[in-house]
Amino acid sequence: MAVAESTRTSRTASRELRRQQLIDATIKCISRKGLGSTTLGDVAKMAGLSQGIVNLHFNSKENLLNETLRYLSQEYRSRFAQVLEKSPPSAAEKLLALMEMDLGPAICDRRKLAVWFAFWGEVKAVPTYQKICEAHDLTYSAQLIELCQTIIDEGAYRDIDAETVTDALSAMTDGLWLSYLISPRTFDRETALDAVYSYLRAVFPEHYE
Amino acid sequence: MAVAESTRTSRTASRELRRQQLIDATIKCISRKGLGSTTLGDVAKMAGLSQGIVNLHFNSKENLLNETLRYLSQEYRSRFAQVLEKSPPSAAEKLLALMEMDLGPAICDRRKLAVWFAFWGEVKAVPTYQKICEAHDLTYSAQLIELCQTIIDEGAYRDIDAETVTDALSAMTDGLWLSYLISPRTFDRETALDAVYSYLRAVFPEHYE
């Protein structure tokens, strides 16, 4: 476990900067050793700081982990918003761009995925994680439903509703992440994208041919 | 945390029986407290036995957890085989029955799911978990691919291959499990099944109308 970029930031960094530095270190530690065996000592060492540093800035390990999960959620949301902004205006293209983001190298990266799954693995046991994840999914879904509804209206598709397509698509990306996490050798991101394409082409044939 | 059915099994149970009793207790503990804070003391108390019992039968905590994951995998596989046996002979009906099993109350149960996700959350950090999960997915996929191939041949479906449909379907069930784990209030099993139906109807319209 390597020591991080300690020389670049001045020894006395502003409060927010140091907190972010520690959250980054936490993410790195969890992705390497797992949530179960990440200690505050590990996090401090990874950040190139001293033993007591986490409690100084976060008061407790529990709080550090909550803030780390909140950060992950917020980071995802801002990428999501960025993709929505930058992609072409049509709903079909936006939806496709979002799926490609989910399965692109920035997000569908084993290190990041390992951290998400580490938290998901404790969702039932830690109510705070559940609340954060539930809120995360909710805002994410709401925007996908809007896009899907527009597509359905445009194509006058029958026997399908926006909520169902959204449930299916977001479940699929989550599940594809798991496949990639478990079988990185035999399962790649292109294969994952093909699965999503197969669904989009099948339910929205007018839009995705 | 309650004490389990200690009176039913005789104090000196056969080796295999006691091991299974401890695995069951482990599953209960993980589903309640999470993998991270399940101790051998918890497991022993849950089983109604003494502190040192786990090391007597499993030698180490690591080994107990490995065996617990193997048991989960094996249990799933036997349910899977049972559904294949009991359902009508057509591939389309078998596939549907399997999906309904995945999202039925026996498997899509928050306590069980919490345990699966607890292990998945450590997959990147614990090579043994990864190997067990990868092998699990492999045998599971192989059988689904066969079914899908039969359906594709029957319906002479174009532009779709069995591997892709299998990837999509199993990712979807995994992801739907996560939705159910995170949002048990707003997300129910019927909603989850609708998502799967929407895919099946769309890619295999001849078979699922």
Next chain:
DNA sequence: AATCTGAATGAATAACCATTCATTTTGTGT
């Protein structure tokens, strides 16, 4: 330059927990 303030350190503490093992209990065969 001297002082002051908040950030950072890292050794010490106390709690927790996996593992060990000497002792006790149980069931079986004689």
Next chain:
DNA sequence: ACACAAAATGAATGGTTATTCATTCAGATT
């Protein structure tokens, strides 16, 4: 009944880790 072997117990051990806090350090203010 008795002896023996296997199973189970639970107190003790040693290692680990979150948290605390007295001390040190950096840099801003006067």
